[in-house]
Amino acid sequence: MKTGRFWAWVTFILGACYFFIPLIATFEFSLRMRRGEYSFDAYSVVLGDARFQQTFSYSVIVAVFTIILGVLIVVPTAYWIRLRMPHLRPIVEFITLLPLIIPAIVIVFGYIRMYGSNSPLPFLASARGTDVLLIIGYATLALPYMYRAVDTGLRTIDVRTLTEAAQILGAGWTTIIGRIILPNVLIAVLSGAFLTFAIVIGEFTLASLLNRPAFGPYMQLVGANRAYEPAALAIIAFAITWGCMSVIQVLSRFAPKSANRPN
Amino acid sequence: MANISATATSETTGVMPPARRSSLRMATQWIGVAPFFIFALMFLILPTLYLVMGAFQNAAGEYTLENIWLLFQDPSIRLSYWVSIKISFWSATIGAFIGLAMSIAIVRGGLPNWVRSTTMTFSGVASNFAGVPLAFAFLATLGRLGLVTVILRDVFGLNIYGMGFNLLTSWGLIAVYLYFQIPLMIVIITPAIDGLKKEWGEAAATLGATTWQYWRMVVIPVLWPSFLGTVILLFANAFGAIATAYAFTGSSLSIVPIKLYAQMRGDVLHNPNLGYALAFGMIVITGIANVFYIWFRVRSERWLK
């Protein structure tokens, strides 16, 4: 037991080093912009860059629309599958896992070929249409995470019983969805939303290949041309990811605990 | 996959309600899920099929195996698949073993509770911290002016670049990929390690088994399917990744996604159908990997019910 604990500590500390040294090094590097002393110059340059502000806010807006689209597609489906069509579950689950199997670059390649300006659905003919296609692509990438989060949420509250109980008490569909289902899965939906946000905000492949002015391609561009700013950007991006994950952790404490079913 | 859809269709027909009212009933039933299926068809399945079909056609639209043949013929394409597979394989395998060791350490090592919760939270963050900024972080650490490089040079007198070290190689990329592969392994495998019941170890002990015998006969066989399944997931995860590699080395490192990226930006290949074939090759590899993943997953869940 004693030696076991010793090796556990060794493993943990070595792992912690591998994960913390790059963070410390990146932070240190980001402070080196001014010669001979540490300063936050790199951060003020980055944050003051108009292109940073434009691309970042563009990505935030895209992320918000992605989340809305994802929720609209996933929540009714997951609910309906749980409630009425459980026999479709294997198919739906398989489809939601597809974006993990098919690389993002392949999906976007398909979009470019299928929805070009000469196609019946010319998303790529206008900038607005391309934005929509980008949001759709992100919603596709986020599908596995969103579906799992919502489905887990629905499982813990046992939707079928809740819905039947509400129907017996005379509730209509709007009441059932709005007053019973949504509040109970809100935490799950929000967890999925923040995870989606973390994935979308710095995404590079889709945005770059669809030529949209998003944060991911901007970071890549800065990385190719500047020395200290990329480190500052990395720290900012890490902080955003950390923030999203912390919110999910905090949210999970408020999630309804399974009342009637252990699984 | 064939299996899944076969059972599903037989169940649909079996569950069909009596003819009266049923058409209306069915219609409302399907309205609930129709948006999802239309979305998946239009933006996930059809675009992929389009590429798969294109891989078997020439520029004139005639069916041919020429593009697939070229995948194997063209030395630069062959090399890019080889490098991609190598990077994905090693980053998945090494990441899986280190992740497993860390997971065992935090679950079974008798460490204080905060170690486990901190590691799990951090793993959640780091497994999603991929892409462009991750490349920056490693350049700032082990690049020519990175902190670790400088400390090694100035404090320990080790000039690693002078010794032939170069971060911008496939092994450098593997080290970078480990930054999200290890945490992903921890996130996925920790529940499986939690699933090892304390009583199994006690039962084995009362039956006279040593710790090593218990591990060899029970723990390793039980963990094996989830372990292998996760390795495959990590492999697919690395195989499709492009942003980190691109930000890291530009297009100098020849891996398949970067080759496809370059082709799509129109700088390299002039045969679009060869691009389809490149994409098709990626789908085949990650697809095969995931068939194995699902298979191992089913096996491990069966045992741990």
Place this chain on the structure above:
Amino acid sequence: MADPFLSIQGVSKAFGQTTVVENFNLDVERGEFVSFLGPSGCGKTTVLRMVAGFEEPTAGSIYVGGKDITYLKPNQRNVGMVFQAYALFPNLTVAQNIGFGLKVAGVAKADADKRVAEMLEMIKLPQFGDRYPYQLSGGQQQRIALARALAPKPKLLLLDEPLSALDAKVRVSLREEIRSIQKQLGITTIFVTHDQEEALSISDRIAVMYGGKAEQVGAPFEIYNRPATKFVANFVGTLNVLEGTVSDAASGKVKVNTEEISLKGKLNGSKTGDMLSLALRPEAISLGRRPGNDASLSGQISDVHFLGSVIRVRVGIGESSVSLDTFNNSTTPPPVVGEKAEISFSSGDVLVLH
């Protein structure tokens, strides 16, 4: 007891500041079946785990066959153990599970296979060798766990609430099976349970535990009929308690509600005017007068539960009430709630709790 096979001597166990077992003593003879009975947290499982070697006692020693095993590792003790949650190895077939102990001991394959077949025969699952645990019911899994524990011919069999996870019917049939296998093999067995009916039905002796101590050790008949402490009386079996006042210590008269009964020789030096608790098992009470019952009280029927072969009747006597069982007799109509009734019992069956 000249030469106990298992001897637990003055064993205590503390986790940090909390003491879970305190100065526990027990001698078990070879081939004996002893149950540890008590509520959860009474220390019964901790004692068992110290015998198995999973916990080290803070004080005291444990001997098996005259040898001190207190600090021996679990895998060197040669004990068999069955757990509440079966704990079968999920990756091994039934036969491989049963043969596990033989394999790690290096028994030759042919001998091991023979022993496994024997064990499968013994638990009446001869066809199940090739199945996996997840394909079996709880009762079947637990029988296999029993066979696995017994296959290496252990000196001691330890059963840690083996029946608690099973449903009622299986529980009864499996406990009978465990007992018959135990008798057939003559293996010394310790059985931990919180279910008094289980303990009463299969044990040679029972140790009733509470707060880390053995309250009483004795044969089931003794434990049930002559509980040594109020805790044992309450924990084992259903007990009716009537409050009474000694009205004449010399003649043994006790006043219950408005009536007097005679408990001569049972008052153990109580004085006139003392309050007493009188405990009675339901089966010791009859509805109406019976020959041989020398005490009676009158009351009113407050509840009737039809349980099939018996009818459980609750009779209110003043402020308190007693439960009693009458056999269901198809020609006699059951009692009716609200009726006046008289109950009778033998004063010899009354347990006086001070």
